[in-house]
Amino acid sequence: MKLPPLILASASPRRAKLLKLVSVKFQVLPGDVPEVAHEHLSPLEVCQLNAHRKARAIAKKIPDALVIGADTLVFLDNEILGKPRNLTEARQMLTRLQGRHHQVVTGVCLMHLRTHRERIFAVSTDVLFHPLDARQIRDYLSVIQPLDKAGAYAIQDSGELIISEISGSYSNVVGLPVEQLRAELAAWDEA
Numbered sequence: 388m389k390l391p392p393l394i395l396a397s398a399s400p401r402r403a404k405l406l407k408l409v410s411v412k413f414q415v416l417p418g419d420v421p422e423v424a425h426e427h428l429s430p431l432e433v434c435q436l437n438a439h440r441k442a443r444a445i446a447k448k449i450p451d452a453l454v455i456g457a458d459t460l461v462f463l464d465n466e467i468l469g470k471p472r473n474l475t476e477a478r479q480m481l482t483r484l485q486g487r488h489h490q491v492v493t494g495v496c497l498m499h500l501r502t503h504r505e506r507i508f509a510v511s512t513d514v515l516f517h518p519l520d521a522r523q524i525r526d527y528l529s530v531i532q533p534l535d536k537a538g539a540y541a542i543q544d545s546g547e548l549i550i551s552e553i554s555g556s557y558s559n560v561v562g563l564p565v566e567q568l569r570a571e572l573a574a575w576d577e578a
Contacts, residue, residue, distance in 0.1 A: 388576040391453040391499055396445040401543070402457060405563040409572065418444040418456055424469075430462040431509040434494025439507055442496040450500035453575070459493040459562045461538030468538045477539035478524055481549070484538065485519035491538070491560045495568060497575060504578075506571055510564035512555030514542075519549060 388411060395406055396418035403415055418441030424433050435458075442456025461468040463483060471477035491512045498505040519527075527548050533539040542550060542560040558565040 388572055390572060390576055391451060392449075394445055394449060394452045394454045396441045396454050396456045399457075399562055401541075401562045405558050405561060405565050406455070406568075408558075408565050409569050411572065413455075414452075416445050416449075418442060418454075420444045422458065422469075424460075424467050430460065430465060430467070430490060430492045431494065431511065433467070434458045434460055434492045435496065435507050435509050436494070438494035438496040438509075439498075439505075442498040442505075443500075446498045446500040453497060453499045455568070456496040456498070457493055457563055459491065459537055459559075461489060461491055463487065463489040470537055471534055471539045473534070474528060477528055477533040480539040481516075481519065481524045481527065481533075482521075484516045484540075485524070485549075486516060488513055488515050489538070490514070493559050493562065493564050495564065495571070497571060504575075506575065508567060508571065510556055510559045510567050512553055512557075512559045514553050514560060515551045516549050517551045523548070 393413035395413050395415050398417035420440045422437045437458035438456040442454045446454045468480050494509040496507045531544045556564045
């Protein structure tokens with residue numbers, strides 16, 4: 388692919404690792420903007436809006452780069468389960484998720500400000516947790532760091548202890564839908 392200089396507007400080491408799977412050169416420059424969650428927006432719209440805000444913050448500084456902004460959230464019955472503030476909140480989130488289906492949504496924004504081009508999309512993956520008791524939740528929380536993870540869990544970190552099945556993109560649950568992003572970058576290159 389022949390693309391402009393690529394910037395990942397994210398501080399997430401998981402996203403950087405996933406972007407390497409696309410086999411493109413890129414630079415990491417976090418887009419430090421507050422995330423918003425308007426109640427009148429759908430889960431997909433919330434993630435797309437936040438991804439756009441992150442990409443735009445960096446694109447305004449480096450307009451010749453193709454900036455990738457991303458935002459991943461966990462939704463249970465259309466309610467956002469963001470990053471827990473403490474272990475008590477993490478335990479409460481996992482208790483609510485246990486034995487239930489929920490959605491992990493990642494919004495992605497590709498933005499090249501110099502040419503006024505952008506592409507925004509979102510991917511949703513359905514995740515089912517095992518039924519878990521208090522001890523299993525406590526054990527899981529003892530092996531991961533939940534405070535920097537939406538929904539207080541990470542599929543790539545001992546996810547088999549809590550997750551029964553997923554329907555959709557695994558990489559999306561980690562934080563970047565690699566399959567869709569690869570297709571979008573290829574289409575960008577061909578345009």
